[in-house]
Amino acid sequence: MLPGFVDAHCHVFENIQLSGEILLDAMMTKQEVDDTIQAFITAHPDQKNYFGIGYPEWIYGPGEVTRQHLDALCPDKPLFLRSNGGHESWCNTKAFEALHITKDTPDPEGGVFDREEDGMPNGHLNEMALAQLFTDGIEWFDLSQLSQNADKVLGRYAAAGVTGIIDCGCFEKSRETLMDMLSQRAKAQTLTQWISNCCATEYADDFPELLSQLKKESQKYCHPFFFNHTLKVVNDGTVETGTAALSSEMTGGDPIGEVYVDLEPLAKACVAAAGMGMDIHLHGIGDEAVHTNLMAAKAVREAGYNHARITNAHSQFVRSADVPLFNRYNVLANTSTIWHYRNVELERQMPILSDRQFRMQAILKTGGRMTLGSDAPFDETGCAPLLGIEMGVTRCLPGHPDLIMAPDSERLSVWQCLEGYTINAARSAHVDDLTGSLEPGKRADLTILDADPFEVPAEEIHDIPVLCTVMNGCATFKQN
Numbered sequence: 123m124l125p126g127f128v129d130a131h132c133h134v135f136e137n138i139q140l141s142g143e144i145l146l147d148a149m150m151t152k153q154e155v156d157d158t159i160q161a162f163i164t165a166h167p168d169q170k171n172y173f174g175i176g177y178p179e180w181i182y183g184p185g186e187v188t189r190q191h192l193d194a195l196c197p198d199k200p201l202f203l204r205s206n207g208g209h210e211s212w213c214n215t216k217a218f219e220a221l222h223i224t225k226d227t228p229d230p231e232g233g234v235f236d237r238e239e240d241g242m243p244n245g246h247l248n249e250m251a252l253a254q255l256f257t258d259g260i261e262w263f264d265l266s267q268l269s270q271n272a273d274k275v276l277g278r279y280a281a282a283g284v285t286g287i288i289d290c291g292c293f294e295k296s297r298e299t300l301m302d303m304l305s306q307r308a309k310a311q312t313l314t315q316w317i318s319n320c321c322a323t324e325y326a327d328d329f330p331e332l333l334s335q336l337k338k339e340s341q342k343y344c345h346p347f348f349f350n351h352t353l354k355v356v357n358d359g360t361v362e363t364g365t366a367a368l369s370s371e372m373t374g375g376d377p378i379g380e381v382y383v384d385l386e387p388l389a390k391a392c393v394a395a396a397g398m399g400m401d402i403h404l405h406g407i408g409d410e411a412v413h414t415n416l417m418a419a420k421a422v423r424e425a426g427y428n429h430a431r432i433t434n435a436h437s438q439f440v441r442s443a444d445v446p447l448f449n450r451y452n453v454l455a456n457t458s459t460i461w462h463y464r465n466v467e468l469e470r471q472m473p474i475l476s477d478r479q480f481r482m483q484a485i486l487k488t489g490g491r492m493t494l495g496s497d498a499p500f501d502e503t504g505c506a507p508l509l510g511i512e513m514g515v516t517r518c519l520p521g522h523p524d525l526i527m528a529p530d531s532e533r534l535s536v537w538q539c540l541e542g543y544t545i546n547a548a549r550s551a552h553v554d555d556l557t558g559s560l561e562p563g564k565r566a567d568l569t570i571l572d573a574d575p576f577e578v579p580a581e582e583i584h585d586i587p588v589l590c591t592v593m594n595g596c597a598t599f600k601q602n
Contacts, residue, residue, distance in 0.1 A: 123560070123568055123569070123570050123571075124283075124540065124544070124560075124568070124569045124570075124571065125544040125545065125557070125558055125559050125560055125567060125568065125569070126283065126284065126285025126286060126544070126557065126567035126568055126569050126591065126592070126593060127282070127283045127284045127285065127286075127507040127543045127544065127569050128284070128285065128286035128287070128288065128543060128544060128547035128548055128551075128557075128558065129279070129284055129286070129287050129288065129495050129496050129498075129505055129507070129543075129547070130288050130433075130456055130493035130494055130495035130542070130543070130546070130547035130550055130551075131288060131290050131403075131433075131435050131436075131456050131458065131493070131495030131496070131497055132287060132288065132289065132290065132495050132496045132497055132498045132505065133208075133289060133290055133291060133292055133497070133498065133499060133500060134275060134276075134279070134287050134289050134317070134498070135289055135291075135292030135293075135297065135300050135301075136175075136291075136292045136293060136499055137275045137498060137499050138268060138271045138272045138275045138276075138300060139263050139268070139271070139292060139293055139296055139300070140173065140175050140263075140499060141271040141274055141275050142263075142264060142267050142271055143162075143172070143173045143174055143175065143262070143263075144158065144159055144162045144172060144173065144174030144175070144203070145158075145174070145175065145176060145499075146158055146159075146174055146175065146176035146177045146178075146203070146206075147176055147178075148176060148178045148206040148501070149178070150177070150178060151181070152181060152182070152186075155177050155178075156195060159172075159174060159192075159195050159196070159201070159203075160195055162174075163195065163196055163201075169199070170199065170200075170261070171199055171200045171201070171202075171220075171260055171261065171262055172196060172199060172200070172201045172202070173201075173202050173203075173257075173262040173263070174201075174202070174203040174204070175203065175204040175499055176204070176205075176206050176499060177203055177205055177206060177212065178205075178206050179205040179206060179207060179210055179362050179363065180362050180467050187210075187212050187236075187244075187245060187246040188244050188245045188246065189213060189214050189215045189217075189218065189243075189244060189245030190215075190245070191245070192212065192213065192214035192245060193214050193215050193216075195214075196214055196216070197214075197215075197216070198216065199216055200213070200214065200216045200217035200219075200220045200260055201213065201214040201216065201217060202214075202217050202256050202257075202260070202262070204253060204500075205362075205363075206500060206501070207360045207362050207363065207500055208250070208253070208360075208500035209248070209249055209250060209359045209360045209362070209363045209365055210246070210247060210248050210249070210362075210363045211247040211252060211253045211256065212245055212246060212247065213245050213247065213256065214245065215245075217256065217260070218243060218245075220259070220260050221255070221256065221259045221260065223243060224242065225237070225238075225240055225241035225242040225243075226241070227243070230251045230252065230255060231251060231325070232249055232250070232251035232324060232325065232382065233247065233248060233249045233250070233251030233252035233253075233255070234247075234248040234249065234252075235247060235248075235252070236248065248363060248365070249359060249363070249365060250324060250356065251324075254293075254294070257293045257294075257295060258293075258294065258295055262295075263293075263295070263296055265296055265299055268296065268299065268300055268303060269303060272300075272303070272304065272307075276313070276314045276315060277314070277599075278504070278505065279314070279315055279505050280314045280315070280591045280593075280598040280599040281588060281591070281599050282505050282506055282507060282508075282588060283507060283508070283569035283571070283588040283591050283599075284315055284505060284507065284569075284591070285314075285315055285316070285557070285567040285568070285569070285591060285592070285593040285598070286315055286316045286317075286318075286547065286548065286551070286553075286557065286558075286567065287315045287316070287317045287318070288317075288318045288403075288495065288547065288550065288551050289317060289318065289319050289320065290320055290322065290354055290403060290405075290435065291320060291322035291354055291356075301319065301339075301343060301350075304317060304348055305342075305343055305345065305348050307348075308345040308346075308347040308348035309345060311347070311594075311596075313347050313348065313593075314591075314593060314598035314599075315347075315593060315598075316346065316347040316348070316553070316557070316567075316593070316594075317347070317348050317349075318349060318350070318351075318352060318551040318553075319339070319343060319348075319349065319350035319352070320350065320352040320353065320354035320403055321333075321335050321336040321339060321350065321352070321353060321354065322354035322355070322356065323354075323355060323356070324355065324356035324357070324382045324383070325382070325383070326383045326384070326387035326388070326391070329387065329390075329391040329394075332353070333353070333391065333394055333395060333398065336350070336351075336352075336353055336395070336398070336400060337398060340398075340399075340400065346553075346556070347594070351399065351400050351401055351552070352400060352401045352402065352403050352551075353391065353392070353395040353400055353401070353402050353403070354403045354404075354405070355382075355383060355388065355391070355392075355402075355403075355404050355405065356382060356405040357381050357382050357383055357388070357404055357405055357406050357411040357414060357415055358379055358380070358381055358382060358405065358406060358407055358408050358410070358411035359379060359407070360407060361407065361408075361438065361468065361475075364378060364379060365379045366378065366379050366407040366408035366411070366438070366439070367379040367380050367381045367406075367407075367408035367409075367410035367411040367414075368408040368409060368410060368439060368475075369408075369409050369410045369413075369441075371409070371441065372408070372409045372410075372439055372441070372475065372478065373472065373474065373475065374474040377410070378408070379408055379410075380410070381410055381411050381414050382411075383414075384414070385414050385417050385418060388404075388414060388415070388418045389417065389418040389421035389422075392404075392418045392419070392421065392422050392432075393421055393422055393425045393427065395430070396422045396425070396427035396429075396430035397425070397427060399429075399430075400430065401430055401431040401432070401433075401550070401551070401552055402418075402419075402422070402430055402431070402432045402433070403432075403433045403435060403550075404418065404419075404432070404433065404434050404435065405435045405436060406434045406435065406436065406437065407436045407437075407438045407439065408438070408439050409439040409440060409441045409444070412434055412437060412439065412440050412441075412444060413441060413444050415434050415453075416434070416444055416447045416448070416451060416453060419432045419434075419447075419451040419452075419453045420447075420451050422451075423451050423452065428452070431454065431549060431550050431551070431552050432451070432452065432453045432454065433453065433454040433455075433456050433493065433550045434448070434453055434454070434455055434456060435456045435495075436456065436457060436458070436497075437455045437456060437457050437480070437481075437482070437485075438457070438461075438479055438480060439475070439478060439479060440455075440481050440484075440485070445481060445484045445485055445488055445490075446488040446489075446490075448485050448488070448490035448491075449485075449488050449489035449490045453490070454490075454491050454492070454493050454546060454549065454550045455482060455485045455490055455491065455492050455493070456492070456493045456494070456495060456550070457480055457482055457492065457493075457494065457495075458494065458495055458496060458497045458501060458510070459480075459494055459510040459511070459513045459514035459534070459539065459542075460496065460501060460503050460506065460509060460510050460513055461480070461501075462479075462480050462513050462514060462517045462527050463513060463517060463518050463519040463522070463525045463526070463527050464476070464518075464519075464524070464525040464526055464527045464528070465479075465527075466525070476528065477527075477528040477529050479527065480527070480532060481532055482514075482532065482534060482538075483531060483532045483533065483534060483538075484532065486534075486538060491541075491546045491549070492534075492538065492541070492542045492546060493542050493543075493546045493547045493549075493550050494507070494510050494514070494539060494542035494543045494547065495547070496510070506584065507543045508571075508575070508583055508584050508586055508588075509583075509584040510539065510543065511536060511539040511540065511543065511575060511583050511584075512580060512581065512582075512583035512584045513584075514533075514534040514538070514539040514542070515533060515534055515535065515536060515539065515580045515583070516533070516580050516581060517530075517532065517533050520581065520584055536575050536576055536580075536583075537576075540575070544558050544559065545558035545559045546558075565593075565594050565595070566592055566594060566595040567592065567593050567594065568590075568591070568592040569588060569590075569591055569592075570588070570589045570590040570591070570592070571586050571587070571588060571589060572586055572587040572588075572589050572601075573586045573587075587601060588601065589601045
């Protein structure tokens with residue numbers, strides 16, 4: 123029996139919004155992606171539009187992600203796909219027509235169209251500004267299915283032993299509807315997980331309005347099982363899309379990408395949020411973004427706001443000089459250990475980066491704390507804490523002994539991973555006084571397993587069955 127698992131960084135709202143749409147997989151081949159799209163369209167001929175998520179962007183070469191490719195699969199209705207990493211997208215010609223996008227349409231702030239020779243966007247869309255443009259501009263989701271979708275998605279989380287969820291942003295279009303629905307479930311005590319929400323942006327210009335929104339939502343959504351008191355800022359992209367903010371120190375050559383929000387406005391917003399009693403969740407993958415986020419945390423602490431819980435999400439590339447700053451400024455280092463395996467494509471493109479990833483053990487050795495999450499649906503496996511524990515220990519994809527991530531010194535222990543999925547994750551949501559450990563007076567949030575993860579071989583942890591999940595003393599899942 124363990125404390126209930128907490129997914130410390132995911133997008134469960136997007137999971138709910140998308141669970142009735144085209145679901146692709148990071149392990150798919152190009153043909154399997156095409157076949158899955160075609161099968162869904164054939165099975166749902168009456169839908170007005172088609173939305174999908176999860177295609178593995180790294181398997182496509184230059185010039186392969188085009189509108190013409192999707193036109194062959196869906197020539198008569200808008201089709202839009204989000205990538206596995208979430209920072210690039212793909213659409214057909216009908217989607218452009220629905221939004222009146224032509225060769226004269228400029229790139230929006232924070233997004234870039236790849237273009238054909240005449241200037242017409244070719245269907246490959248870079249960064250979340252364009253994803254937001256398309257999700258806001260076309261009616262993709264059937265709101266009448268949200269409750270049914272929530273049952274399925276939250277049921278999968280319960281079956282994985284999860285009793286708490288930290289949601290890190292979703293499509294705005296149906297967000298309020300979904301928030302109100304889940305808030306009502308919390309009040310009726312029918313939620314199978316407690317859920318922490320956030321107000322998110324990647325633009326400094328959004329901060330005044332976003333902080334006002336956060337203040338209102340913190341008052342509206344304040345149930346112990348459903349609440350929002352977190353500012354989320356996305357401060358760079360991903361390695362796969364070339365938008366992670368990596369310094370020349372890290373790359374050994376030219377810098378790559380750039381931070382989305384410079385230190386001065388970021389620090390000002392974080393200090394303001396902390397002054398309102400809010401917590402802070404900062405996306406930082408590249409070392410330049412991580413450093414900027416840590417300096418913003420420094421500003422919060424120097425302003426005297428030591429109560430605010432600050433998390434740096436993903437933490438893929440961290441400079442040696444920045445490793446001890448997680449402890450110094452009390453910043454939780456978040457990662458998804460399901461990404462901790464050898465990336466052959468990254469080795470081919472930038473070999474110097476391949477052994478500089480996910481220095482979580484180094485951060486822990488200097489006194490820092492780590493939280494673990496799935497990032498689902500922008501992940502490769504969905505919510506699977508036991509798999510995350512295994513891969514944190516082995517730094518290897520199960521069944522692929524050739525895909526061990528270097529260096530070996532960064533392997534984690536089972537105990538460290540359990541803390542990342544329990545007490546530290548609860549701490550990041552400011553509820554570690556209520557849950558996250560088995561102590562008298564805390565809620566009965568429990569995960570009961572069929573075997574002891576400390577006793578089985580590390581390579582078998584992901585196979586341990588979850589027998590029962592309990593949230594606030596009520597069973598939310600029972601095996602058989």
